[in-house]
Amino acid sequence: MAESLQLSTTAYEQTWLFASHMGDPKAAFLLMFPLTYFLNRRTGVAVVWIAAISEWLNLVFKWILFGERPYWWMKESRLFEKNPPQLQQFPSTCETGPGSPSGHVMITAAVWWAMMSSLASSIHSRTGSKLAAAFPYLFYSLVLVAVGLSRIFILAHFPHQVIGGLLAGVLLGVYLSRSVPETHSLLFFLRISAGLLVGTLVFHTALEKMGIPLSWSVALAKKWCSHPEWVRLDTNPFSSLMRACGALIGLGLAQSWKPGGWSLPWAPRALCLALSAMTLHHINRFSLPGAYPVVFYALFFIKYTIVPQVVMLFIPGVVHFLTAKAKKD
Numbered sequence: 267m268a269e270s271l272q273l274s275t276t277a278y279e280q281t282w283l284f285a286s287h288m289g290d291p292k293a294a295f296l297l298m299f300p301l302t303y304f305l306n307r308r309t310g311v312a313v314v315w316i317a318a319i320s321e322w323l324n325l326v327f328k329w330i331l332f333g334e335r336p337y338w339w340m341k342e343s344r345l346f347e348k349n350p351p352q353l354q355q356f357p358s359t360c361e362t363g364p365g366s367p368s369g370h371v372m373i374t375a376a377v378w379w380a381m382m383s384s385l386a387s388s389i390h391s392r393t394g395s396k397l398a399a400a401f402p403y404l405f406y407s408l409v410l411v412a413v414g415l416s417r418i419f420i421l422a423h424f425p426h427q428v429i430g431g432l433l434a435g436v437l438l439g440v441y442l443s444r445s446v447p448e449t450h451s452l453l454f455f456l457r458i459s460a461g462l463l464v465g466t467l468v469f470h471t472a473l474e475k476m477g478i479p480l481s482w483s484v485a486l487a488k489k490w491c492s493h494p495e496w497v498r499l500d501t502n503p504f505s506s507l508m509r510a511c512g513a514l515i516g517l518g519l520a521q522s523w524k525p526g527g528w529s530l531p532w533a534p535r536a537l538c539l540a541l542s543a544m545t546l547h548h549i550n551r552f553s554l555p556g557a558y559p560v561v562f563y564a565l566f567f568i569k570y571t572i573v574p575q576v577v578m579l580f581i582p583g584v585v586h587f588l589t590a591k592a593k594k595d
Contacts, residue, residue: 318513
């Protein structure tokens with residue numbers, strides 16, 4: 267299927283790469299979160315909450331299911347030595363974690379469900395039309411198809427891993443979007459984050475003690491990636507854990523320091539969105555040292571702790587101060 271996609275849709279290569287990029291878990295925190303937060307506060311909080319929980323669950327599933335990735339499996343299996351498929355790798359191909367289920371599809375399905383269901387509800391309440399309210403769900407379906415096919419196109423996942431991620435993501439989105447921690451205390455988020463972190467480390471240690479080496483996928487990624495520089499530490503399962511835990515603590519800090527957030531009219535909110543997008547873009551571009559994994563993970567944790575505070579606290583606070591001062595003058 268990957269070979270067929272690559273050969274028949276070569277002209278759309280950049281489109282597939284863009285779809286894969288939009289399905290990246292970090293896109294939920296760096297792109298979807300600020301966009302939704304300044305449109306609807308509850309939905310913005312839901313995006314961070316659902317993305318963090320979904321990413322953690324995806325990590326646990328990956329460690330349990332031991333899914334291969336196509337770009338190394340076709341070499342390791344030795345089934346294609348006589349007739350090797352005409353396949354190409356890309357910079358986003360060489361992820362180091364196990365492949366099942368697809369994290370891109372699972373987290374996208376969960377997060378976008380919260381976004382599209384909220385949009386559909388808003389459209390229905392304004393227009394009273396069920397047909398108009400169905401368009402967000404149609405768009406949601408198209409996004410999932412595009413992300414899923416893009417992951418097969420770049421050799422990151424098998425079709426069954428994409429389908430598994432889709433089903434798990436939709437179920438998580440429906441369930442988690444029912445109860446969003448808008449008013450919970452910082453202690454709640456600290457407990458959740460600590461529970462996820464400690465529970466994962468205990469689970470990891472237990473599997474290692476049982477003789478199950480969880481670093482097997484990293485070794486295969488380094489062995490079969492066509493460009494060594496494409497194997498990045500930020501695709502490691504522990505990076506997913508640090509991102510989820512950091513974002514949850516950041517969400518708790520932002521809500522505890524300014525309960526309810528800043529109340530801003532539409533024009534200042536649009537300015538907040540632009541400034542937040544610029545700030546998060548530069549935070550994402552900031553390169554972390556990878557020589558020492560422990561240092562990298564600690565800084566990665568801090569990086570995503572900052573993200574909710576930038577969007578919910580710092581940027582709106584500055585804009586509120588400047589607009590209030592201008593109005594006073």
